[in-house]
Amino acid sequence: MSTDRLLDFDEVATRYEPVIGLETHVELGTASKMFCGCSTTFGAEPNTQTCPVCLGLPGSLPVANEAAVAATIKIGLALGSEIASWCRFARKNYFYPDIPKGFQTSQYDEPLCVGGHLDVVVDGETHRVEIERVHLEEDTGKNLHVGGSTGRIHGADHSLVDYNRAGIPLVEIVTKPVPGAGLKAPEVARAYVTELREIVQALGVSDVRMEQGSLRCDVNISLNPVRAAEWGTRTETKNVNSLRSVERAVRYEMRRQAVVLDEGGRIVQETRHFHEDTGSTSSGRSKEEATDYRYFPEPDLVPIAADAAWIEELRAGLPELPAARRERLQQEWGISGTEMQWLANAGALGLVEQTVAAGATPGDARKWWLGDLARRANEAGSELAELAVTPAQVAELAGLVEAGTINDKLARQVLDSVLAGRGGPADVVAAQGLAVLGESDELVAAVEAAIAGAPDIVAKVQSGKVQALGALVGAVMKTTRGTADAATVKRMLEERVLSS
Amino acid sequence: MSSLSRTDVEHLARLARLAVTDEELDLFAGQLDVVLTAVARVGEAPVADVPPTSHVVPLTNVFRPDEVTPSLPRDAVLAGAPAAEDDRFRVPRILQEEA
Numbered sequence: 001m002s003t004d005r006l007l008d009f010d011e012v013a014t015r016y017e018p019v020i021g022l023e024t025h026v027e028l029g030t031a032s033k034m035f036c037g038c039s040t041t042f043g044a045e046p047n048t049q050t051c052p053v054c055l056g057l058p059g060s061l062p063v064a065n066e067a068a069v070a071a072t073i074k075i076g077l078a079l080g081s082e083i084a085s086w087c088r089f090a091r092k093n094y095f096y097p098d099i100p101k102g103f104q105t106s107q108y109d110e111p112l113c114v115g116g117h118l119d120v121v122v123d124g125e126t127h128r129v130e131i132e133r134v135h136l137e138e139d140t141g142k143n144l145h146v147g148g149s150t151g152r153i154h155g156a157d158h159s160l161v162d163y164n165r166a167g168i169p170l171v172e173i174v175t176k177p178v179p180g181a182g183l184k185a186p187e188v189a190r191a192y193v194t195e196l197r198e199i200v201q202a203l204g205v206s207d208v209r210m211e212q213g214s215l216r217c218d219v220n221i222s223l224n225p226v227r228a229a230e231w232g233t234r235t236e237t238k239n240v241n242s243l244r245s246v247e248r249a250v251r252y253e254m255r256r257q258a259v260v261l262d263e264g265g266r267i268v269q270e271t272r273h274f275h276e277d278t279g280s281t282s283s284g285r286s287k288e289e290a291t292d293y294r295y296f297p298e299p300d301l302v303p304i305a306a307d308a309a310w311i312e313e314l315r316a317g318l319p320e321l322p323a324a325r326r327e328r329l330q331q332e333w334g335i336s337g338t339e340m341q342w343l344a345n346a347g348a349l350g351l352v353e354q355t356v357a358a359g360a361t362p363g364d365a366r367k368w369w370l371g372d373l374a375r376r377a378n379e380a381g382s383e384l385a386e387l388a389v390t391p392a393q394v395a396e397l398a399g400l401v402e403a404g405t406i407n408d409k410l411a412r413q414v415l416d417s418v419l420a421g422r423g424g425p426a427d428v429v430a431a432q433g434l435a436v437l438g439e440s441d442e443l444v445a446a447v448e449a450a451i452a453g454a455p456d457i458v459a460k461v462q463s464g465k466v467q468a469l470g471a472l473v474g475a476v477m478k479t480t481r482g483t484a485d486a487a488t489v490k491r492m493l494e495e496r497v498l499s500s
Numbered sequence: 501m502s503s504l505s506r507t508d509v510e511h512l513a514r515l516a517r518l519a520v521t522d523e524e525l526d527l528f529a530g531q532l533d534v535v536l537t538a539v540a541r542v543g544e545a546p547v548a549d550v551p552p553t554s555h556v557v558p559l560t561n562v563f564r565p566d567e568v569t570p571s572l573p574r575d576a577v578l579a580g581a582p583a584a585e586d587d588r589f590r591v592p593r594i595l596q597e598e599a
Contacts, residue, residue: 030566037567038568045574047589051572057580063563065564088555097594145594160591162589292515
């Protein structure tokens with residue numbers, strides 16, 4: 001659908017410097033809506049979670065949800081923001097069917113949290129993303145466009161609106177412009193949203209599921225010629241709804257804008273839409289056409305004055321934040337920053353941590369989750385956490401290998417059975433008789449019988465043909481029906497044949 | 501003191517999605533100007549020592565606990581809609597948005 005010409009990405013950076021900015025919306029996981037008691041349950045029947053307040057019926061009065069205000073302050077504290085000692089809500093006036101009231105209750109000149117920053121690491125380099133503000137508002141309803149072939153607005157005859165989502169508390173986190181990321185801008189943008197998502201998740205204030213829209217991102221991008229005194233005109237790409245898309249949207253806009261600028265053209269300040277299928281953006285409404293929201297203080301809601309005691313109470317209740325946790329675990333496990341990054345990127349951090357807590361060594365825990373389990377998750381197209389194996393079971397499996405009960409090869413077989421729902425590792429080993437023989441009496445007997453039964457081979461080995469030992473290993477494995485660990489058998493044979 | 505132009509009224513009418521004729525633009529510009537002039541008299545009050553405020557009651561932190569209360573029955577909700585379809589509010593085609 002896109003006819004944009006694009007400059008080769010590596011070439012963009014030779015002539016232009018990007019400035020990015022991100023606005024992230026997080027739908028809070030409160031039980032009730034922002035200003036009324038309607039449920040926020042996702043996926044309910046259309047228009048079954050509405051009331052006079054969230055429908056904007058005459059005479060209704062909103063009252064702010066305390067848990068939503070507390071959650072917003074927590075996000076601000078986690079980002080190092082100043083929490084306003086006084087702030088208020090404002091009406092953002094516009095006509096669109098997804099806001100039944102004719103305005104969105106938001107915050108304008110007095111946000112709840114101001115400033116702060118988030119450090120993100122890309123390829124071992126730290127980029128500081130400054131936070132402009134964190135404010136609290138309400139979500140809008142959902143439009144369903146009918147009549148067009150694509151389900152999009154274009155060509156639609158009419159639209160159908162479900163107001164279940166209207167009024168769900170929504171936190172908007174706005175960054176300051178981020179210059180200086182250069183060629184890394186797409187990855188910095190992605191890393192920022194990834195880290196922000198982890199923080200919000202650690203705080204437990206939202207389920208941050210991008211595919212369900214509880215975390216959504218608008219991406220601002222401008223380009224200016226290298227070493228130019230001023231930044232270029234920016235575009236705002238709306239509703240970029242996956243981490244991968246954040247990176248793709250920045251990359252696409254950089255390549256598109258570079259061609260326009262190369263040809264002496266002008267970037268139009270506008271809203272653009274991101275298309276998941278093609279990874280491209282297309283022009284939406286132009287900002288130059290006066291978006292005049294006529295903000296004014298919301299008269300129906302009194303100001304919020306968060307006192308120091310409340311803020312300190314919330315601060316004291318903050319959990320360990322992801323960056324601090326990663327640093328602690330990295331030290332505890334004695335691994336490199338790069339290895340830590342792999343674990344984090346694979347979504348394996350919590351799983352490895354729990355596996356270690358269940359008794360596995362950090363090395364074994366990492367080996368299983370980043371190795372066999374990562375491969376299986378990849379094949380199944382699922383997340384590691386979705387695999388049908390618990391960290392405790394992985395620890396149990398590692399313990400069985402460690403104790404010599406099973407070898408790595410058998411362990412993979414056991415894992416298959418665990419994933420297939422046939423019980424925990426120890427149960428599987430017992431049920432299927434998979435245990436390898438340690439240096440048990442049975443194995444010693446088998447080894448000695450093999451030696452006694454083949455004096456010719458023993459003589460060959462002793463005369464220097466060490467590879468002949470393989471025949472003896474094979475004989476022992478046969479006697480023990482494969483339940484012996486081949487390496488152990490080989491070692492036992494060597495001890496007896498070569499040292500005699 | 502004329503502070504509101506015909507263009508201002510045209511802009512406001514468009515923001516409010518009101519269809520206003522040329523004659524009405526002149527009429528409303530004049531009328532609104534009178535209203536604005538009347539309201540502007542507030543600015544003459546001696547308030548140098550009065551802090552600005554957006555709320556008339558001296559209240560802060562009026563919150564409700566995060567508890568779910570019953571919603572309206574859907575039939576009642578949709579009964580107030582000009583049109584409904586598939587349990588949703590039916591609205592006219594939305595223009596000038598995403599392509």
